[in-house]
Amino acid sequence: MNHDQNKWEQRWHPLWREWIVYAAHRNFRPWNGEGAPSPSDAPAYVPDCYLCPGNARIHGHRNPDYNDVFIFDNDHPVVGMDAPIIAPVQASVHDGLYTRRRADGIARVVCYDSRHNVSLAQIPCEKVARVFLAWREQMREFQAIPAIKFVLIFENKGEVVGVSNPHPHCQIYATNFTFMHVERELAAAADYRRETGRNLFAAVIAAEQTDSIRIIAENEGAVAFVPFFARYAYEILVFPKQRHSTLITMADEELYHLADAFQQVIRRYDLLFGFSFPYVMSILQAPVDGGDYSDYHLHLSMQPPLRLPGLKKFLAGPEIGGGNFMADTMPEEKALELKNTDLSTYRECD
Numbered sequence: 494m495n496h497d498q499n500k501w502e503q504r505w506h507p508l509w510r511e512w513i514v515y516a517a518h519r520n521f522r523p524w525n526g527e528g529a530p531s532p533s534d535a536p537a538y539v540p541d542c543y544l545c546p547g548n549a550r551i552h553g554h555r556n557p558d559y560n561d562v563f564i565f566d567n568d569h570p571v572v573g574m575d576a577p578i579i580a581p582v583q584a585s586v587h588d589g590l591y592t593r594r595r596a597d598g599i600a601r602v603v604c605y606d607s608r609h610n611v612s613l614a615q616i617p618c619e620k621v622a623r624v625f626l627a628w629r630e631q632m633r634e635f636q637a638i639p640a641i642k643f644v645l646i647f648e649n650k651g652e653v654v655g656v657s658n659p660h661p662h663c664q665i666y667a668t669n670f671t672f673m674h675v676e677r678e679l680a681a682a683a684d685y686r687r688e689t690g691r692n693l694f695a696a697v698i699a700a701e702q703t704d705s706i707r708i709i710a711e712n713e714g715a716v717a718f719v720p721f722f723a724r725y726a727y728e729i730l731v732f733p734k735q736r737h738s739t740l741i742t743m744a745d746e747e748l749y750h751l752a753d754a755f756q757q758v759i760r761r762y763d764l765l766f767g768f769s770f771p772y773v774m775s776i777l778q779a780p781v782d783g784g785d786y787s788d789y790h791l792h793l794s795m796q797p798p799l800r801l802p803g804l805k806k807f808l809a810g811p812e813i814g815g816g817n818f819m820a821d822t823m824p825e826e827k828a829l830e831l832k833n834t835d836l837s838t839y840r841e842c843d
């Protein structure tokens with residue numbers, strides 16, 4: 494019997510209700526990682542960076558000389574309150590089959606730090622928590638705006654995910670529609686509640702805590718794990734332990750715990766790869782349209798594109814064409830690699 498057989502299976506993603514196919518035949522050697530990354534040799538201030546303090550952006554805006562979290566409306570918004578009006582005659586064509594509407598909403602940029610050459614992994618946890626507090630304030634503001642139904646906070650980090658400016662920042666899209674992944678999770682949670690009487694997210698967290706082998710970080714208020722059903726090799730979900738549908742209701746202390754668990758994750762990423770590790774991070778939260786979403790449990794979703802140094806997961810026929818993920822690594826192995834990194838060797842800056 495082939496010993497690889499137990500690394501060839503399909504797993505059900507209970508939140509998105511899709512199959513992931515794992516075929517880890519190529520069986521890379523256990524990887525011990527690269528160790529602590531060297532400090533960046535990029536300067537703390539870059540004169541032509543549009544995010545550095547005091548610099549000019551396009552359209553004549555100039556950044557203040559900030560030294561805390563700095564937030565501004567995106568100069569190239571994907572959604573905006575001044576998006577063109579759609580004429581009624583254009584709004585619905587082909588007997589309603591094809592529909593258009595205004596791309597209204599608010600798009601913002603959040604600069605985490607005034608320094609061009611630091612990341613959330615490198616700065617003290619207190620400063621990461623300040624970013625989480627700022628996100629919560631943004632959520633409170635958006636909740637009060639009737640045109641805003643949903644808010645997606647996300648960070649694209651690294652050139653491999655297409656980010657040309659390394660200045661530490663994320664984006665916020667406050668929209669008139671709910672993004673698909675949250676739509677899917679809401680539907681899955683509602684069905685699970687109807688079928689079992691239980692909360693879907695609590696069930697997943699409990700399962701991960703029981704299995705325990707995929708947990709990467711845990712503290713009093715938050716837990717992070719490579720889920721049983723990970724699509725990307727180093728995919729991680731970070732949950733606050735108490736159920737909150739959005740950041741709005743989270744206490745300062747809970748946000749601090751969430752920031753701490755998140756930072757442990759990204760430090761382990763850096764330690765394993767030996768450089769500032771690229772990822773797509775999104776905060777999945779319930780809509781802010783006044784509906785009852787008490788069964789939704791917000792979480793941070795980390796989806797790094799790399800499988801090994803220099804080796805990116807390319808989405809191709811199965812993923813782009815068919816819509817299901819094929820993975821050639823097992824979540825348990827990737828979790829073990831991350832757990833084996835030594836957090837005490839991480840070199841923090843001020």
Ligand SMILES: [Zn+2]
Binds near residue numbers: 543609
């Ligand atoms: Zn900069």
